[in-house]
Amino acid sequence: MTESSGTGSTSGSRSSSDSSTTGYAPETKELSAQETKILHRAIGGSALGNAVEWFDYAVYGYLAVYIAANFFPSEDGGASLLSTFAVLAASFIIRPIGGIVLGPLGDRIGRQKVLVLTVTMMSLATAAIGILPTFDTIGIMAPILLLVCRLVQGFSTGGEYGGAAVFMAEYAPDKRRGFFGSFLEFGTLAGTVAGATLCTLLNLGLGDDTMEAWGWRIPFLLTLPLGIVALWLRTRLEDSPVFAEAKAEGETVEEGASGGAVASLKTTLTYWQRILILMGFVLLLNIAYYTVLTFLPSYLSDTLGHSTTQSNFTLVVIMLIMMAIINPIGSLSDRIGRKPLLLAACVGYFVFSVPLFLLIINTGLVGQTIGLLGLGILLVIMCSCVSSTLPALFPTQVRYGAFAIGYNVSTSLFGGTAPLILTFLIDKTGSNLIPGWYMMLAAAIAFVPIMLMPETAGRSLRGTQCPGDNDAEIAAQGVELVGYKG
Numbered sequence: 001m002t003e004s005s006g007t008g009s010t011s012g013s014r015s016s017s018d019s020s021t022t023g024y025a026p027e028t029k030e031l032s033a034q035e036t037k038i039l040h041r042a043i044g045g046s047a048l049g050n051a052v053e054w055f056d057y058a059v060y061g062y063l064a065v066y067i068a069a070n071f072f073p074s075e076d077g078g079a080s081l082l083s084t085f086a087v088l089a090a091s092f093i094i095r096p097i098g099g100i101v102l103g104p105l106g107d108r109i110g111r112q113k114v115l116v117l118t119v120t121m122m123s124l125a126t127a128a129i130g131i132l133p134t135f136d137t138i139g140i141m142a143p144i145l146l147l148v149c150r151l152v153q154g155f156s157t158g159g160e161y162g163g164a165a166v167f168m169a170e171y172a173p174d175k176r177r178g179f180f181g182s183f184l185e186f187g188t189l190a191g192t193v194a195g196a197t198l199c200t201l202l203n204l205g206l207g208d209d210t211m212e213a214w215g216w217r218i219p220f221l222l223t224l225p226l227g228i229v230a231l232w233l234r235t236r237l238e239d240s241p242v243f244a245e246a247k248a249e250g251e252t253v254e255e256g257a258s259g260g261a262v263a264s265l266k267t268t269l270t271y272w273q274r275i276l277i278l279m280g281f282v283l284l285l286n287i288a289y290y291t292v293l294t295f296l297p298s299y300l301s302d303t304l305g306h307s308t309t310q311s312n313f314t315l316v317v318i319m320l321i322m323m324a325i326i327n328p329i330g331s332l333s334d335r336i337g338r339k340p341l342l343l344a345a346c347v348g349y350f351v352f353s354v355p356l357f358l359l360i361i362n363t364g365l366v367g368q369t370i371g372l373l374g375l376g377i378l379l380v381i382m383c384s385c386v387s388s389t390l391p392a393l394f395p396t397q398v399r400y401g402a403f404a405i406g407y408n409v410s411t412s413l414f415g416g417t418a419p420l421i422l423t424f425l426i427d428k429t430g431s432n433l434i435p436g437w438y439m440m441l442a443a444a445i446a447f448v449p450i451m452l453m454p455e456t457a458g459r460s461l462r463g464t465q466c467p468g469d470n471d472a473e474i475a476a477q478g479v480e481l482v483g484y485k486g
Contacts, residue, residue, distance in 0.1 A: 042171040042240070043180055045233035046164040047187030049119045052226050053160055054188045054293075056126040056153065058195030059219040060088060061294035061419070062312065065302065066216040070134040071143045081298065082427075085420040087147050088294075091154030092416025095408040098158020103404025104264040106159065110239040110247075111167045111400060114159055119234060121156035123227020125149045130220030154416075162404030165387035170240035170399075172388075174460050175334060181388035182330025188383070189323045192293050193316055195219060200312040242461050246396040268401040274393045274466065275406035280449030282407055284346060285386065286415025287442040288379050291435055293319075295419040296372070303432060304361065306368075314365070318372045322380040329384035337457045338389045342450050345381040349443035352378070357436035392456035395466055414442070 060067065068080035071087075106114040129149050135142040165184055172180035198219050206215040238244075269275075300311035333341050352374060359371035394402040418438070425434045454466070 038237075039171055039173075039180070041233065042237055043168055043183050045115075045230065045237050046168040047183045047190075048226075048230040048233060049115065049122075049160060049187075050164050050184055051187040051191030051194070052119065052123060052126075052223060052230050053157055054191035055195040055226060056122070056191075056220075056223055057294055058192040059199060059223075062196055062199035062297050063211075063216045063219065064298050066212050067146075069212050070136075070216070071132075071146050073135055081302065082420070082423055083143070085423055087143070087150050089417045089420045090147060091150035091157075092412040094151050094154040095158040095412045095416070096405065098155040099162065099401075099404035099408035100158075100265065102156075102159025103162055103401035104268055104398075106163050106166070106400035106404070107268070107398055108264050111163050111170070111243060112234065112237050112239045114400075115163045115167060116231065116234050118156045118160040118163060119227055119230045122153055122160060123223055123231070125152035125156065127221055127224040127227070130217040130223075158408045159404055162407050163400055166391045166400045166403055167240060168387055169391035170242040170396075170461055174458055176331075177388040177392075177461075178333035178338065178385065178457065179327060179331040181386075182327050182384045184387040185380075185383035186323060186326050189319050189326065189380075193319045193323065196297070196312055196316050196319070198222070200309060200316065203312070204309055242396055245462065264398075264401065268398040268405065271394055271398055271402050271466075275402055277449045277452050278390055278393055278403070278406040279410035281342070281390075281446050281453070282410035283414045284349065284439075284442040284446035285382050286411045287418050288349060288375070288382070288439055290415045290418040291422065291439060292372075292375050292379055295422055295435070298419075299422070299435065300360075300368075303426060310365070314369055314372060318369075318376040321373065322376050322383075325377075326380050326384045329381060330388065333385050333388065334457060337455045338385045339450065339453060339455050341381050341385055342389070342453070343447075345378050346443050346447050346450055348378045348381075349439050350447070353439040353443070354433060354436035357433055361432050389453070389456065392459060392461060393453070393466065395463060396461065399461075 064081060064084045068084040072080040072083040074080045074083075102114050102118065126149070129146065132145050132149070133142055165181070168184050169177055169181055202215050202218060203211055239247075296315060297308075297312060300306045300315075301308040329341065356371040356374045359367045359374075363371075390407065391399055391403055422435050422438060425438075426432060
């Protein structure tokens with residue numbers, strides 16, 4: 001089989017004059033040692049920034065009980081925890097604003113400049129939580145300051161994930177975009193594992209009383225050195241050749257152009273159909289993500305009454321398994337296409353979400369582990385394809401903005417609110433199966449947008465047309481494309 005591909009990375013010139021019109025650019029040479037070094041640096045800079053983001057989310061989720069005690073003290077522990085998750089949800093409400101501002105900005109001035117800004121804001125806001133005074137010290141101002149920090153973090157994250165995914169996708173060779181793109185989510189899992197492991201070890205070593213008194217601050221403060229390393233990597237990078245070529249050929253809105261910001265946003269929104277497809281898929285992705293990686297720690301300990309240390313350790317083991325298999329699955333998507341894997345995960349969540357939660361609720365450690373592993377495997381199948389699939393839905397001139405807007409609107413509505421909604425519904429219905437039914441419903445909704453997605457495995461990201469739009473034309477030239485059924 002011959003896959004459509006391009007150098008897609010650091011060659012510095014188009015490998016085919018037709019790539020801007022057909023979305024297909026044949027790979028003409030292997031990457032040099034210098035190009036490989038630059039590619040690896042780009043992958044590392046993107047993945048580490050994402051790891052910092054998810055280190056924060058993991059820490060917030062795993063320390064939710066202590067945050068509740070320090071910022072929302074109440075005799076009703078459920079109400080305190082609900083307030084803590086409400087602050088988390090509030091940070092997601094502002095994410096679309098970050099996406100609307102930072103996404104199109106990344107299409108105008110470049111991906112690298114915006115990514116430097118986002119990792120700086122994100123790291124400082126998260127570290128600041130570690131030095132905040134508590135409710136007992138300054139009263140109502142404590143939760144207000146916590147909310148401010150989360151809002152700054154949410155705004156910066158609105159431009160972080162989309163930019164990192166686009167940056168990584170545009171640097172990766174087309175034939176291996178699935179493999180290299182999966183490292184972004186490897187960074188997500190690494191950040192989550194690091195946060196979960198640190199919180200578990202601190203809990204084990206310090207005990208509940210010390211953790212509630214001051215131990216909860218340590219993980220937030222450690223975000224600062226992690227952010228500095230990510231910032232150092234990103235300042236050493238240049239924009240991707242795909243974006244540089246588009247800018248040189250006048251295919252982007254120039255920085256400082258009259259009405260540039262408005263024109264860029266208007267151009268981005270002309271791709272509203274693709275944005276809606278992205279949002280429909282991200283609905284399932286993020287409900288699964290935030291349920292498994294953010295909500296389950298408190299669900300297992302507070303709702304089901306399991307040992308906090310045992311539950312956290314089990315989840316860490318599950319995530320380590322996910323890390324071990326995510327890159328091979330990403331590589332598999334380069335060979336068989338993204339859609340078969342995304343559909344398999346979607347159908348899996350529809351069929352198995354409730355049975356897997358029944359195992360978690362009604363069985364011992366072995367059954368609980370099997371249930372958690374099932375949810376994790378379905379999640380990692382989707383995650384392995386995200387940063388190779390979603391950026392490829394859009395052409396270069398709007399890729400950052402369209403991705404950031406669609407992803408963050410969907411995430412704010414369905415992802416960040418998942419822990420809050422699930423906690424509320426469990427409290428009102430008394431049913432511990434609510435998370436299973438919620439993910440099943442999300443899978444049913446996401447099936448349609450996944451079916452509507454074009455297959456973009458191997459397609460070039462260069463040019464002003466959406467990858468996959470001209471598959472019939474390319475196939476007529478005698479080139480066999482991954483997933484093309486013409």
